[in-house]
Amino acid sequence: MDDELPPPIEPAHTDVRPTPDGAPEAPIAPSLLADGVPQRLDPSYVAYDRLSGWVGVAVVFALGVVGLGAFWISSEPKLAKLAVLAGAWVALLALLVATTLFLPRKRWERARWTVSRAGLEIRKGVFFRSITNVPRSRVQHTDVTQGPIQRRFGLATFVVHTAGQQHSEVELEGVAFDVAKALRDDLMAAGAGDGA
Amino acid sequence: MAPERGVVHRLHPASLPLELVRRISRFGFYAVVAVVLAARSEELAYLFLLLLPIGGAVMRFLSFRYELADDRLIVREGVFVKQVRQIPYARIQNLDTTQGVLHRALGVVDVRVQTAGGKEPEAVFQVISRERLEELRAVIFGARAEPVDAWSSAAPSSIDEAPLFRMRASDLAVHGLLSQKGLFVVGGLLLVLREFADRDRVKELFQSGVEQLPVEPRALGAWTWVALSVAGFALLQLATLAWAVVTLFGFRIERRGDALHSQYGLFTRHETSLPRRRIQALHVKQGLFQRLFGRVSVHAVSAGGVGGEEKEHARPWLVPTCRGEELPRLLRSVQPDAEFDAAPWRKVHPRATRRLTIQGTLLYSLSFGTVAAVLISTDFVPLAPTLGVVLVLALAAAMVRAKLVYRALAFARTDKALFLRHGVLTRRKTCVPLEKIQSVRLSQTPLDRMARMATLSIDTAGPGGQHAAFVVPYLPVREARRLSRALTREANRRDFRW
Structure with missing residues (x-):
């Protein structure tokens, strides 16, 4: 199993992070972050991801109803064609429902983020896995964003921008808002200029 | 002053x-x-x-x-x-x-x-x-x-050293012939004709021209036609050469302080100055025909100023065409760390060949199979043996391709830079200085996971593109992980300078 990405390293002290039922603890000091210990996403990520999934399911459901309805009402529909379209719609819905039910938990289990003196490391992915490393001195600027669903769960997306081209934005989705702010403070604290 | x-x-x-x-x-x-x-x-x-x-x-x-x-x-x-x-x-x-x-x-x-x-x-x-x-x-x-005054012929006295590179007439000719821009010249002329000339008028002119010919076209023998086509082809090549001469005439690169200064062009002259330390990555490319002539082209990727409306002003190369022998000297003065020949090259996972073979067999079976399906549907060939032949051919082709791809693919790391070479028909070599690394990513598809491999991608501030990106596939997972950790550390230790 250790030939896989990411290797199953258990976080040493997940208890520092907010607990699923308790209120978020005091903001984490930047010095605590850069410890090189892999951290999990916030536990409420699972519920958040699932809710976003259901929103997607609802959108696809609504679009399908409208689309198929319009097709039905418009010039005498060919039943065979309608059946094929409806079948595809149902299959897509089933797939979305299945991923919404099962993937959020898997995603949370696989995801880790680590801040060390060298920089930020993000592991993610269930089927297609990746580990992204951004050296600390290459951080150009950072964003902390919070969508409407994320706000409900007190979550945020932390975005690191580099001067790169293909992966100039590295996103860490599903950390507590306070953690995201602490990450920002930690990664920007060095204030490393680009020497230009 | x-x-x-x-x-x-x-x-x-x-x-x-x-x-x-x-x-x-x-x-x-x-x-x-x-x-x-x-x-x-x-x-x-x-x-x-x-x-x-x-x-x-x-x-x-x-x-x-x-x-x-x-x-x-x-x-x-x-x-x-x-x-x-x-x-x-x-x-x-x-x-x-x-x-x-x-x-x-x-x-x-x-x-x-x-x-x-x-x-x-x-x-x-x-x-x-x-x-x-x-x-x-x-x-x-x-x-x-x-x-x-860079344009006066007495320039050398005002330049730090002799030109790093000067494009010879033969380089110009090879570059012209390989680019085949003659077609564009002819196409451009046809387009102008179509835009501005009345079609009937052109037809009339053409016909009256044919009538005035001293010979009847139908009476011409086969050899005359062959000769005419050869002449037409030669004319096209001349147009191609003319294009190369007009655009690249007098191409040379000099060093002034830390900047690489290149100039070229017969009528419209271009000059570019690129500070050496701003080079994000160096690419050396050798196409199939370039290899026949022993030529390579060098691309220096710098950040910014590419694409968009200004595409015509982007420099596609540092050196359009030079002799293979000249390359080491040139690279030494452009980027001393880009020692491709001295790099400790390493191969990717040995089982990559097997994966490439399986991949290729599927791919070739599909394409050969389409041809076979057409032949079978017209009752031109019998079903069963044809399918067998298709499979055998696909397997053989895939094995050859896998061997070649594997042999071409290698990477290297020194304490200054990262290297990659790949490509069977068109050979490409890339060098990224460690301080230009922006981020490091390892990725693993489900197939990678089964084969215990991973793909390493390095991001730089220079535009990548399909072939220019620094991506090493088929690495053994442990090695990939070690490499990505080390590279992140090394990049972090060095200050990034634009």
């Missing part, structure tokens, strides 16, 4: 007529419409439409100001919407100049100032005199202060 700081300059007065010519040629259609409308309706008022581009040129000339401050370039322009740009010298990536025939007659240049951000140049000077350009260059790159 020491460049004066804090003095506000305008564009060169020649800017007006040149800008007018440029605008009219760009809005040529518009101008033609205005003139035709005026002529048809005998209403001279339509000619006032011509005043629009003239007005634009005048306003631009009057509103444009620039100033060389202590640490930045300040550019002001705009009449209705005013714009002030402050560009710190340290941020300027390169200075590209273009000089058309008219520009040369008037002793002025078009200058583009590029920074790392964005696709468009940060400032465009259309146009300034050569002395002003040298002043700009001196201030920006901190190079020599006295003006350098």
Whole structure:
């Protein structure tokens, strides 16, 4: 199993992070972050991801109803064609429902983020896995964003921008808002200029 | 002449007529419409439409100001919407100049100032005199202060050393033949003909031309036709060569201080200055035909100023074509760490061949199978044996391809840079200095996971593109992990300089 990405390293002290039922603890000091210990996403990520999934399911459901309805009402529909379209719609819905039910938990289990003196490391992915490393001195600027669903769960997306081209934005989705702010403070604290 | 700081300059007065010519040629259609409308309706008022581009040129000339401050370039322009740009010298990536025939007659240049951000140049000077350009260059790159007339043949005395590279006539010929731009020349002519000539008139002309020929075309023998086609082909090649000569004539690269300075062009002359430390990655490319002639091309990727509307001004190469033997010397002065030959090359996972074979067999079976399906459906060949042949052929082809791909693919790491080589028909080599690494990513598809491999991608500030990106597939997972950790550490230790 250790030939896989990411290797199953258990976080040493997940208890520092907010607990699923308790209120978020005091903001984490930047010095605590850069410890090189892999951290999990916030536990409420699972519920958040699932809710976003259901929103997607609802959108696809609504679009399908409208689309198929319009097709039905418009010039005498060919039943065979309608059946094929409806079948595809149902299959897509089933797939979305299945991923919404099962993937959020898997995603949370696989995801880790680590801040060390060298920089930020993000592991993610269930089927297609990746580990992204951004050296600390290459951080150009950072964003902390919070969508409407994320706000409900007190979550945020932390975005690191580099001067790169293909992966100039590295996103860490599903950390507590306070953690995201602490990450920002930690990664920007060095204030490393680009020497230009 | 020491460049004066804090003095506000305008564009060169020649800017007006040149800008007018440029605008009219760009809005040529518009101008033609205005003139035709005026002529048809005998209403001279339509000619006032011509005043629009003239007005634009005048306003631009009057509103444009620039100033060389202590640490930045300040550019002001705009009449209705005013714009002030402050560009710190340290941020300027390169200075590209273009000089058309008219520009040369008037002793002025078009200058583009590029920074790392964005696709468009940060400032465009259309146009300034050569002395002003040298002043700009001196201030920006901190190079020599006295003006350098790069175009006079007595240039060498004002240059740090002998040219790093000078394109010979044979290089020019090979580059021309390999690019086959002759087709564009012919296509362009046909397009012009189609746009501006009446079709019936052309037909008439052609027919009367044929009638006036001393011989009847049908009476010509096969050999005459062969000779004619050969002549046509030769003409095409001549057009191709002419294109190469016109665009790249006199190509040479020099070093001035830390900047690489290249210039080329027969009629329209281009000059570019690229500070060496701004090179994000170096690519060496050798296509199949280039290999036949023992030639390679070198691309230096710098951040910014590529793509968008300014694509025509982006330099596609550092050296369009040079001899393989010249490469090591050239690379040593461009990027001393790019020692491709001395790099400790490592192969990827040995089982990559097997994966490539399976992949290839599926791919080839599909394409060969399509051909076979057509043959079978026309009852041209029997079913079962054909399928067998298809499978055997696909397997054989895939095995050969896998061997070749595996042999070509290798990577290396020194304490200064990262290297990659790949490609079977077109061979590519890339070097990324460690301090130019922006981020490191390992990725693993489900198939990778089964084979215990991973793909390593390195991101730099230079535009990647499909072939230029630094991506090493089929690495053993443990090695990939070690490598990505080490590279992140190494990159972090070094300050990134634009």
